[in-house]
Amino acid sequence: MRVSKCLLETKPYLFVELSRKRAALEERGIDVVSLSVGDPDRPTPEFIVDAMVDALHDPAFHHYPSYAGSMEFRQAAAGYLASRFGVDVDPEREVLALIGSKEGLVHLGNAFVDEGDAVLAPSIGYPSYSAAATLRNADVWKMPTTARNGYLADFTQVPAEVLQRAKIMFLGYPNNPTGACAPESYLDEAIAFCRENDILLAHDNAYCDICYDGYRAPALLQRPGAREVGIEFFSLSKGYNMTGWRIAFAAGNAQAVQALATVKSNVDTGVFGAIQRAGAVALSSDQSTVRAQCACYQRRRDIVVPALNEMGLACTPPKATIYVWARIPEGWTSAAFADYLLQEVHVAVTPGSGYGVDGEGFIRISLTVPDDRLSEAIVRMRGVLHR
Numbered sequence: 215m216r217v218s219k220c221l222l223e224t225k226p227y228l229f230v231e232l233s234r235k236r237a238a239l240e241e242r243g244i245d246v247v248s249l250s251v252g253d254p255d256r257p258t259p260e261f262i263v264d265a266m267v268d269a270l271h272d273p274a275f276h277h278y279p280s281y282a283g284s285m286e287f288r289q290a291a292a293g294y295l296a297s298r299f300g301v302d303v304d305p306e307r308e309v310l311a312l313i314g315s316k317e318g319l320v321h322l323g324n325a326f327v328d329e330g331d332a333v334l335a336p337s338i339g340y341p342s343y344s345a346a347a348t349l350r351n352a353d354v355w356k357m358p359t360t361a362r363n364g365y366l367a368d369f370t371q372v373p374a375e376v377l378q379r380a381k382i383m384f385l386g387y388p389n390n391p392t393g394a395c396a397p398e399s400y401l402d403e404a405i406a407f408c409r410e411n412d413i414l415l416a417h418d419n420a421y422c423d424i425c426y427d428g429y430r431a432p433a434l435l436q437r438p439g440a441r442e443v444g445i446e447f448f449s450l451s452k453g454y455n456m457t458g459w460r461i462a463f464a465a466g467n468a469q470a471v472q473a474l475a476t477v478k479s480n481v482d483t484g485v486f487g488a489i490q491r492a493g494a495v496a497l498s499s500d501q502s503t504v505r506a507q508c509a510c511y512q513r514r515r516d517i518v519v520p521a522l523n524e525m526g527l528a529c530t531p532p533k534a535t536i537y538v539w540a541r542i543p544e545g546w547t548s549a550a551f552a553d554y555l556l557q558e559v560h561v562a563v564t565p566g567s568g569y570g571v572d573g574e575g576f577i578r579i580s581l582t583v584p585d586d587r588l589s590e591a592i593v594r595m596r597g598v599l600h601r
């Protein structure tokens with residue numbers, strides 16, 4: 215059999231490889247502390263689970279769900295955007311339920327990208343942005359994203375020839391993996407740039423509610439003109455510890471939302487209704503569980519950041535996200551350093567280079583492990599990284 219051209223260009227998803235190596239060690243009975251995957255360690259808040267349990271008994275949910283999402287879920291999403299960001303969207307035309315943001319981000323490629331087109335993605339970024347292009351036989355142009363520019367992808371560098379072919383620009387702040395946050399002025403510049411060049415601006419806002427030190431991350435949709443060029447992705451995965459449930463939503467430009475809905479209606483048949491019910495309950499809640507979760511991550515951040523700096527792994531405390539982005543010692547590649555930590559002290563971290571060439575020289579550490587395991591990882595790392 216012969217797989218597609220685009221599949222030959224597509225590497226297995228970053229974490230597939232990493233978890234294989236980790237699993238190999240664990241199979242030998244080795245206790246690995248995993249700081250590599252951005253999957254919240256705490257369970258989904260009980261009131262959300264309870265809503266799901268109740269919904270499971272409702273036969274109305276035992277049938278095919280609606281393609282675009284239940285009106286209840288889409289209204290809850292719209293209500294969340296209104297109360298959190300002061301953004302008014304039409305739940306009918308401007309909101310679409312997703313089986314997780316990742317699904318929506320990649321399927322956006324099917325809606326907007328043809329062979330030979332280009333997709334603009336940060337040179338350090340979530341792998342799905344590139345997948346939206348490669349799975350369509352399109353090119354990815356990596357916008358320079360470095361410590362020097364505060365990890366704000368520099369779209370002013372896109373060559374004219376690429377701009378002509380560019381269909382989507384992906385951005386995501388607060389950012390995975392760097393933890394960088396974008397000022398509103400940057401979002402405004404991105405909106406102006408995309409309008410000028412007739413590009414769809416896709417903003418991946420998975421971490422808008424995981425903020426520290428009083429910071430409140432903005433939504434793209436809050437900015438003037440955003441709805442003319444933009445679609446924004448919000449996920450319930452991180453804020454409500456719901457990664458396993460697979461639920462998210464896209465909101466924004468009606469044409470973009472409808473285009474994505476058309477792709478999806480040909481691919482999947484919506485999100486299980488009971489999950490949407492639970493999602494609606496989460497989005498309509500008073501968000502106190504999210505605040506408690508943030509306090510927990512902030513405490514872990516404040517354990518990890520000083521410890522890493524003492525070991526010579528320079529990092530700044532992120533204002534948002536569940537990640538610490540740390541510089542590795544001179545003379546190592548990210549992959550070799552991550553492998554060294556895994557093999558020597560059984561601590562799994564993610565090599566920065568996995569997010570693109572500009573991530574070389576960094577590792578990403580996830581705050582999604584209990585405090586005692588985090589401290590255990592620090593003790594182990596200190597054992598080999600003392601200065």
Ligand SMILES: *Cc1c(COP(=O)(O)O)cnc(C)c1O
Nearest residue numbers: 314315316340390420449451462
């Ligand atoms: C975790 C994460 C998401 C959320 O993905 P889901 O598919 O909704 O679980 C989206 N984007 C980024 C950058 C993430 O880190």
